[in-house]
Amino acid sequence: MNQASSKSPAAQLQQSRREKLQKIIQLGHDPWGHRLDERLPIGEARAMESQITKVTTDEGREEEQGPRVRVAGRIMLQRKAGKLIFLDIRDWTGKIQLLVGKRQVGEEQWELAQCFDLGDLIAAEGELKHTRTGELSVFVERLWIMTKTLEPPPEKHHGLTDPELRQRLRYLDLTYTPGVMERFLRRTQIVQAIRRTLDEQGFVEVEGPTLHAIAGGAAARPFETYHNALGIPLYLRIALELHLKRLLVGGMERVYELGRVYRNEGISPRHNPEFTMLEAYQAYGDYHTMMDLTEQLVLAALAATGQGQQVPWGETTIDFTPPFERITYAEAFRKHTGVDPEDAEAVARLAQSLEIETEGRHPDVIKNEVFEELVEPKLTGPVFVLDYPASICPLTKRKRDNPQVAERFELFIQGMEVANAYTELNDPDLQEELFRTQLAGLPPEESMARMDHDFIRALRHGMPPAGGLGVGIDRLTMLLTGAQTIREVILFPLLRPEGKRE
């Protein structure tokens, strides 16, 4: 019959929008808009409600007089009532109703308003007053199209609910799913507060390399890539640690990096292949120094989100009242398993009952698997677990009076590992030995590849005794914003590529 009926349904939905786009051009407007000065964020415009006064007209009627405001935003809702249109527009500070009357704006502007669709970005100027039903509104005298939209927005009351669509179409999720924008803005506040706190304490922020010839500093499978001109394989970094420690050697006494690391591993509600990590190193400190710092960082982040110290989390509440509980690894183990962590045989029996492989493995590794299985889920915290078995801590200094125990702590909240800190190992010979022990069991070519000789050389040049801290920013943000999955705090979590479209 006509071309429209042969088009795809999506194209048919676009068609009326494209026709309106042409109409806007015919009316002499630019459908893609341009700079707009003197515009007020909607939140600020709303705050001017108090400036509205009541006056009595010459005819003796009482009416309102309000300030002139100019606002811009996306059309969320449109109600047409004859020669009157009510538009709800929204920017990232709030929502406000616009009242557009044909008589009030004139023929030309009225024609322009006929070209508006849900989702369009528009601007309006007029008097801020209340409608008859008391709704604060802009009584429009002038309208602009700022940007025409060609796709229909999501359903107006439910928004997007399909988690896949929410992640793929995050740009829609941000405006149409309640709370999403707020959560990501909170994430920014958290990161800002952490930077501010560190900066105030004299730390300097640096940017280390993300391409590593040797992916060290953590145990994780790296992403592999290749440099064409140099003809060498490279890895995306899995940790910030080894380069920051080199800077400690270089004399940067308080140094941190807040950046992305990449781990080529599984995806889960708590794992995304790329995530944001803070690592901070303080010369002449130790793990207790970093424990205090961690607490300060968490509290500063919390304060920045404008919340109290009781934070809702699912069905329960997390109590961030300082000081956070502190418990040794051994005590925590005993408390939550009922087994003496020193009793290797009892630990092994417990491990076997959990179907953990014990054959030919180091007792501390077995113990730690039991710990992860039975203890970590019970650490609702916030709780600092300190003094880890030395054999599972290859980058950590041992306790002076007990070389079996490493000066390391982890901060657990709701069973999640949020922070990890050490008194940093600075003995180059011991470090080299621990690397070798750690790598024993790996094929020789792989173990040589992982041995970072330059890092050992750096230690031989002298790294001051220091405390080092790592904080998982995504997980911390989850906890401070009530997000039950990491995908709710990462703007664009990794997804498989979309199949064919159109």
Next chain:
RNA sequence: GAGGCUGUAGCUCAGUCGGUAGAGCAACGGACUUUUAAUCCGUAGGUCCGGGGUUCGAGUCCCCGCAGCCUCACCA
């Protein structure tokens, strides 16, 4: 990587026992100068995730694949 669940209009969702694919919102046409998820009348819109199979007949049953979610595995 394994198992379970899910996938229907742009969006949110129904779809009985296997018998011609539905609603709301959005869109389009019409009425309405104080609406609030506006309302009322009318119209149009489908690769039922993809591919095979069983059947007279498949959105529905079976097999394979794709994607998402959950659990597990991996994650010193």
